[in-house]
Amino acid sequence: MPRSDGIIVEPVPSTPYLPAAPSADLPAWLSALGLPAGVSALNATPASATAMSAGIAAASTLDAIAELVAACGLCALHKTARHSVPGAGDPRAELVCVGEAPGANEDEQGLPFVGEAGQLLTKILGAIQLTRESVYMCNVLKHRPPANRDPLPDEVTACQPFLRRQLEIVQPRVILALGRFAAQTLLGTSLSLGKLRGQVHLYRGIPVIVTYHPAALLRNEAWKRPTWDDVKLARRILDAARAHDSARDGTSDLPARDR
Numbered sequence: 518m519p520r521s522d523g524i525i526v527e528p529v530p531s532t533p534y535l536p537a538a539p540s541a542d543l544p545a546w547l548s549a550l551g552l553p554a555g556v557s558a559l560n561a562t563p564a565s566a567t568a569m570s571a572g573i574a575a576a577s578t579l580d581a582i583a584e585l586v587a588a589c590g591l592c593a594l595h596k597t598a599r600h601s602v603p604g605a606g607d608p609r610a611e612l613v614c615v616g617e618a619p620g621a622n623e624d625e626q627g628l629p630f631v632g633e634a635g636q637l638l639t640k641i642l643g644a645i646q647l648t649r650e651s652v653y654m655c656n657v658l659k660h661r662p663p664a665n666r667d668p669l670p671d672e673v674t675a676c677q678p679f680l681r682r683q684l685e686i687v688q689p690r691v692i693l694a695l696g697r698f699a700a701q702t703l704l705g706t707s708l709s710l711g712k713l714r715g716q717v718h719l720y721r722g723i724p725v726i727v728t729y730h731p732a733a734l735l736r737n738e739a740w741k742r743p744t745w746d747d748v749k750l751a752r753r754i755l756d757a758a759r760a761h762d763s764a765r766d767g768t769s770d771l772p773a774r775d776r
């Protein structure tokens with residue numbers, strides 16, 4: 518049944534025992550779950566890889582990345598932004614939300630996904646039993662484009678090493694790509710959001726689910742239902758990974774990182 522905020526809350530389907538860890542044989546793993554395989558960016562090394570600085574490569578914590586972002590001048594966006602917005606959340610999160618770029622509220626506070634769209638994202642995560650604090654949130658760009666214009670290709674290329682290193686540090690079980698820019702950047706594709714939704718893609722071995730950006734949901738209520746379908750898919754991946762770990766380790770179904 519739809520709630521007052523329009524999000525449809527339904528029981529998350531249980532997941533079967535998995536034949537192998539996702540990283541071992543992910544296509545077989547997805548097949549066992551009945552999940553549709555999509556784009557694999559396993560070998561899609563961004564063109565910006567050579568531009569990644571030694572500092573980014575050497576950074577071993579999200580705080581270190583944040584410091585580098587604050588000092589970054591790889592593109593012109595730092596000149597017009599009020600604050601850098603590197604990301605926020607649990608550095609050991611099982612799910613990472615990746616959006617496009619900071620907006621006005623994010624630029625003002627230096628935090629990702631605040632304001633109305635951020636509140637909606639918090640509700641969406643709550644519908645799959647995840648708190649805002651339990652996930653990690655960041656954007657492809659770490660500084661706000663003026664007047665919220667679309668990111669330019671050079672800006673995405675320049676900023677990509679930060680996102681890449683953040684995901685290496687967090688090592689989430691699932692990435693939720695919010696909007697076309699995030700999805701296309703992560704997956705190295707120009708396919709439309711409509712074509713990318715509803716499948717499990719891969720970013721360097723990590724399952725990626727593509728859905729609408731919460732700001733888009735504020736403009737179009739009709740996209741809330743497909744977004745719910747997408748986040749349920751992300752939830753299934755999380756549950757399946759936990760079940761696999763429990764079966765492998767002979768432990769409870771607590772998240773491995775919580776034990």
Ligand code: SF4
Nearest residue numbers: 589591592659660676
């Ligand atoms: S948007 Fe990214 S590449 Fe551009 S200045 Fe900010 S951190 Fe550097």
